[in-house]
Amino acid sequence: MLRWLIAILFLANLLAFVAVRGVFGPTPTAGGREPNHLARQIQPESLKVQPVSLAEAADQAVVGGPAPAAPVAASELAQ
Numbered sequence: 001m002l003r004w005l006i007a008i009l010f011l012a013n014l015l016a017f018v019a020v021r022g023v024f025g026p027t028p029t030a031g032g033r034e035p036n037h038l039a040r041q042i043q044p045e046s047l048k049v050q051p052v053s054l055a056e057a058a059d060q061a062v063v064g065g066p067a068p069a070a071p072v073a074a075s076e077l078a079q
Contacts, residue, residue, distance in 0.1 A: 018024075038044070052060070 020027075
């Protein structure tokens with residue numbers, strides 16, 4: 001019984017290996033993921049990349065740094 005299970009698993013692995021190698025044809029993800037995406041863009045050459053100014057950079061979180069303290073005032077509730 002165990003021999004048959006090992007043989008079936010071996011054949012399944014062999015079939016998966018052959019399928020990944022492309023024997024049955026190209027995989028569906030072999031081509032472009034969104035072939036019509038570029039065709040639907042409106043004037044993609046008009047996009048401009050600009051550096052972030054110091055005023056805008058103050059709002060950005062620093063990756064890997066400590067979290068900024070929130071500007072929230074707290075007080076005890078009256079009972």
